[in-house]
Amino acid sequence: MIVAKVVGAGGYGGVGIIELLTGHPEVRISTLVSLSDAGKSISEVYPHLEGFCDIVVAEPGSPEAEAPADVVFFSTPDQVGMKLAHAELERGAKIIDYSGDFRFKDLSAYAEYATRIGKNPEHTSPELLDESVYGLTELHREEIRHARLVGNPGCLAVSCILGLAPAVKNKFIELDNIICDCKTGVSGGGKKPSASFHYPARYDHMNAYKLAGHQHVLEVERELTVLAGEEARVTFTAQVVPVCRGIMSTRYARASAKITVADLLEAYRSFYKGSAFVQVYDRSANIGSAHVRGTNYCKIIVDFDERTNCVRIISHVDNLLKGQAGSALQNMNVMFGLPETEGLLSVPKYP
Numbered sequence: 001m002i003v004a005k006v007v008g009a010g011g012y013g014g015v016g017i018i019e020l021l022t023g024h025p026e027v028r029i030s031t032l033v034s035l036s037d038a039g040k041s042i043s044e045v046y047p048h049l050e051g052f053c054d055i056v057v058a059e060p061g062s063p064e065a066e067a068p069a070d071v072v073f074f075s076t077p078d079q080v081g082m083k084l085a086h087a088e089l090e091r092g093a094k095i096i097d098y099s100g101d102f103r104f105k106d107l108s109a110y111a112e113y114a115t116r117i118g119k120n121p122e123h124t125s126p127e128l129l130d131e132s133v134y135g136l137t138e139l140h141r142e143e144i145r146h147a148r149l150v151g152n153p154g155c156l157a158v159s160c161i162l163g164l165a166p167a168v169k170n171k172f173i174e175l176d177n178i179i180c181d182c183k184t185g186v187s188g189g190g191k192k193p194s195a196s197f198h199y200p201a202r203y204d205h206m207n208a209y210k211l212a213g214h215q216h217v218l219e220v221e222r223e224l225t226v227l228a229g230e231e232a233r234v235t236f237t238a239q240v241v242p243v244c245r246g247i248m249s250t251r252y253a254r255a256s257a258k259i260t261v262a263d264l265l266e267a268y269r270s271f272y273k274g275s276a277f278v279q280v281y282d283r284s285a286n287i288g289s290a291h292v293r294g295t296n297y298c299k300i301i302v303d304f305d306e307r308t309n310c311v312r313i314i315s316h317v318d319n320l321l322k323g324q325a326g327s328a329l330q331n332m333n334v335m336f337g338l339p340e341t342e343g344l345l346s347v348p349k350y351p
Contacts, residue, residue: 001028002336005069005093007084009057010034011191013075013098015046016325022052024329024343026336032057033065069093071332074101075325078117082125085149089128094148094335096328101125102132102151103219116215135331136161137340138275139223144334152331155323156182156238157219159249162278162298163315164220166271168227172264173253173311175232180220181250182236185243185289188319206241214238245320246289251313255304264302264311276341277322277330290351292316296326296344 004021008014009032021027032042038059043050045057058064072088074081074097081097088095095102100117104110107129111121123129133147134140136158144150153161160180167173183206189197196202217236224232265282272278277296281287283303292299301314317323326344333342 002026002332003028003030003068003070005029005031005033005067005072005088006075007033007060007065007072008075008077008080008098009042010037010045011075012187012320013324014073015042015049016320017073017075017328018042018046018049018053020325020329020343022049026338026342029053029055030069031055031064031067033060034058035060038062066091071096071336073328073332074098078114078119079124082123082128085125085128089148094150094332096135096150096152096331096335098152098324098328100151100154100215102129102149103134103153104151105129105132109218109222113215113218116210116213116218134219134223135327136223137327137330137334138162138272138278139165139227141334141340144331145337147335150331150335152324152328154216154219155188155247155317155319156184156214156249157216157223158323158327159247159298159315159317160216160220160234160236160251161223162317163249163251163300163313164224164253165227166268167253167264167311167313168224168232169271170267171228172255172257172259172267174256175224175228175230175253177253178224178232178234179252180234180236181239181252182247183239183241183249184247184319185245186240187245188240188247188323202240202242204242206239208237208239210238243289245318246293247317247319247323248289249315251311251315253311255309255311259304259311261302261304264304268300268302277326277344287314287316289316289318291348292318292322294318294321294349295346296322296330297348298322
């Protein structure tokens with residue numbers, strides 16, 4: 001059995017990976033760590049886990065928290081994992097970090113990311129960046145297979161990159177102004193209460209945010225640039241809508257070649273052949289956020305408007321699963337040589 005530790009177990013990302021691991025046939029959770037919930041059983045914090053996981057949460061820095069494990073999930077805020085990663089690696093663990101601490105190999109790129117989220121731009125473990133792997137499994141499967149340190153992608157970045165990758169790889173679209181229009185559920189703001197995420201402030205209300213520069217743009221532009229072999233530029237608009245979970249991203253770009261919808265569909269289905277969690281549909285599909293809720297799937301609708309010469313790609317993911325804990329478990333499976341789908345083949349809940 002793979003022995004797993006979850007650091008930051010009390011948040012949405014932490015409980016998400018606990019839910020998945022309790023149903024994984026090859027994993028045993030040994031340790032849960034959380035600053036806010038130390039001393040409590042995790043099923044006291046989240047009663048729906050009673051009987052599935054009743055481990056008492058350890059305090060950070062305690063002997064229990066520093067017990068060795070085969071894999072450590074850092075479901076922690078930015079700049080926590082970078083301070084603790086060395087010790088876990090020295091104890092022999094493989095690491096999957098949810099934050100942006102290990103998404104960038106370049107220090108200047110990390111500094112820009114940190115500045116956009118109001119953090120210190122200095123990385124405290126820069127020597128680990130070179131060996132870190134960006135954890136978007138569908139694009140970096142082979143690198144992840146040999147990695148001991150993976151930086152999970154941002155939730156909006158997952159949605160945008162998966163939706164655009166085949167079009168960019170096949171040079172179907174112009175790269176100078178790709179438009180990403182992204183709507184995300186309230187749970188993307190995390191568990192900690194705040195005035196702007198208080199129920200009366202969110203109910204029947206939607207708004208755009210971080211128009212001056214969203215941090216996930218850096219991931220999207222980098223990955224698309226690598227795929228294209230030339231610079232990609234993105235106009236990115238993130239919006240919070242009054243739903244609990246889910247991301248709908250609509251991408252627009254001018255076609256750079258004479259194409260048809262059939263060309264797009266063939267390219268997308270070929271690109272994602274063998275990727276169990278990406279499903280491609282044509283413009284007639286009645287697909288929405290409910291059809292990925294509680295799953296690790298990304299469902300993509302492909303369209304081309306011949307009248308305006310505009311490629312239009314719509315994707316749906318669950319921000320807490322494919323956008324977070326589901327991707328983390330998918331990466332763990334690959335890192336340990338397990339079937340990529342192990343513990344992740346759940347049916348969406350309907351209605």
